[in-house]
Amino acid sequence: xxxxxxxxxxxxxxxxxxxxxxxxxxxxxxxxxxxxxxxxxxxxxxxxxxxxxxxxxxxxxxxxxxxxxxxxxxxxxxxxxxxxxxxxxxxxxxxxxxxxxxxxxxxxxxxxxxxxxxxxxxxxxx
Amino acid sequence: xxxxxxxxxxxxxxxxxxxxxxxxxxxxxxxxxxxxxxxxxxxxxxxxxxxxxxxxxxxxxxxxxxxxxxxxxxxxxxxxxxxxxxxxxxxxxxxxxxxxxxxxxxxxxxxxxxxxxxxxxxxxxxxxxxxxx
Numbered sequence: 001x002x003x004x005x006x007x008x009x010x011x012x013x014x015x016x017x018x019x020x021x022x023x024x025x026x027x028x029x030x031x032x033x034x035x036x037x038x039x040x041x042x043x044x045x046x047x048x049x050x051x052x053x054x055x056x057x058x059x060x061x062x063x064x065x066x067x068x069x070x071x072x073x074x075x076x077x078x079x080x081x082x083x084x085x086x087x088x089x090x091x092x093x094x095x096x097x098x099x100x101x102x103x104x105x106x107x108x109x110x111x112x113x114x115x116x117x118x119x120x121x122x123x124x125x126x
Numbered sequence: 127x128x129x130x131x132x133x134x135x136x137x138x139x140x141x142x143x144x145x146x147x148x149x150x151x152x153x154x155x156x157x158x159x160x161x162x163x164x165x166x167x168x169x170x171x172x173x174x175x176x177x178x179x180x181x182x183x184x185x186x187x188x189x190x191x192x193x194x195x196x197x198x199x200x201x202x203x204x205x206x207x208x209x210x211x212x213x214x215x216x217x218x219x220x221x222x223x224x225x226x227x228x229x230x231x232x233x234x235x236x237x238x239x240x241x242x243x244x245x246x247x248x249x250x251x252x253x254x255x256x257x258x259x
Contacts, residue, residue, distance in 0.1 A: 027220065027223065030216050034213065034216075037210075041206050041210065041251050045254065045255035046259060047193055048194050048198070048202065048259075049194055050190075052179075052186050052187075056179065059179065076169075079162075079166045083162075108166075111170060112173075114173045118179065118180035122180050
């Protein structure tokens with residue numbers, strides 16, 4: 001039996017009235033992150049034993065800088081959406097849930113900003 | 127909507143998690159979540175790492191000590207494995223979204239393929255790092 005109204009079904013938004021775009025963005029970011037994950041894993045695997053100059057040069061290399069910035073933005077957003085689902089599934093006390101949802105946003109926006117800023121600073125340092 | 131006490135009291139319960147041996151598919155499902163949370167925690171460290179590189183050679187020195195230490199390397203490779211596990215299970219989720227790969231007789235086989243794939247990818251990156259350094 002279908003309990004949805006025809007209009008509700010056409011909108012396809014579920015009982016919350018929103019959120020389907022988040023499901024979709026989770027998928028879009030994950031597809032984009034598949035190749036980036038291989039690149040990032042191979043890059044960080046080389047980190048142990050690397051000199052400071054080598055790390056700097058690696059981040060400042062044009063393609064690496066762009067890929068790193070793209071990776072930071074996509075990962076931050078993907079992480080935010082993922083943690084949001086975990087919080088929504090396991091935390092049922094309304095005020096704790098809202099605080100957690102706002103909290104992870106502030107924390108990961110801040111971390112993303114810090115990571116982007118650090119990358120740009122390394123890239124544009126003379 | 128429902129008064130929980132009056133409607134819930136006499137109803138039979140479904141098998142509880144603690145007395146229910148999870149099938150491999152369920153274990154992988156919860157591991158996907160756990161690796162997601164672990165990877166998120168790791169991102170905090172990566173942001174700190176980038177800030178340390180930006181701060182200069184002196185500030186980076188302490189980060190370098192951690193990265194070159196055995197616990198640091200173990201942590202790095204555990205994070206890389208979590209990354210590949212999350213990638214492999216994530217790809218299965220993307221396939222499932224297209225309504226493929228949900229057949230009962232192939233689910234367990236795919237689950238073991240996924241574990242094998244994540245181990246293999248980690249080993250390949252390990253080999254790559256070994257040959258490059």
